[in-house]
Amino acid sequence: MVSLASGFDEVHVAGAALDAYPVPLLILDMDGIVRSANAAWTRAMSAACVGLPFGRDVHPEDRGCWQALLRDARDGHDGMAARSRLRLLHPAGDLRWFDCTVAREGASYYLSLVDVTQEQRRANALEARLRGVLGLLDGMPGLLYRGRNNRSWTMEIVSAGCEALTGYPPEWFVDSHEHSFSQLILPEFADYVWYGVQEALAERVPFELRYRIRCADDTIKLVLERGVGIYSEGSEVLGIEGAIFEVREGAR
Known part of the structure; x- marks a missing residue:
């Protein structure tokens, strides 16, 4: 399996290398504090997060899932990924859905996020229509x-x-x-x-x-x-x- 940390190393954490990636990429310490985030994160969430716990942006109902995701990544072998869909709270007040992949290498977590908000909204709308039909x-x-x-x-x-x-x-x-x-x-x-x-x-x-x-x-x-x-x-x-x-x- 290709490690999430490939091309995502500590040497370039503060540089522009991560900003070339089209999806949000973050590095967290073992306490879940964000140590680095690329430009795609800022574009997606319009908020700075370095030095803050990533869990603060997770919807309260999904925080248990987020902690379980970290545990799965922590307890696996280095580079082994754990995945889940999470809701994040945008500063504008709306919800964003992301497919989150987390892997641990050494004393860091490597997190990638794929925005699936539109897909999830369509699924929610379909479910609402189905409830009406039912x-x-x-x-x-x-x-x-x-x-x-x-x-x-x-x-x-x-x-x-x-x-x-x-x-x-x-x-x-x-x-x-x-x-x-x-x-x-x-x-x-x-x-x-x-x-x-x-x-x-x-x-x-x-x-x-x-x-x-x-x-x-x-x-x-x-x-x-x-x-x-x-x-x-x-x-x-x-x-x-x-x-x-x-x-x-x-x-x-």
């Missing part, structure tokens, strides 16, 4: 979902109605490596559901399937699932979305 979905009956097209039927979004249908809360399904909707489908229906969805996706048409699931309380329910594929501009299947409802026996 608020709408949660008021509807049945299990409404968006998921991946795999044998496990991995769920990315699940409405609150899933608990009334299956007995499991949404958190049981979403992006879980231990639980999946496929576990509820009775074995004799597993291939029917899989191939039914794949055929519809290949023809780019909606699918409608009836099958049975085993709920959390061990009861068996007949369900109706209606869904569609999600496709990229190149016609690649990105996932599926749809709704699953209980069907009363004998109902058409």
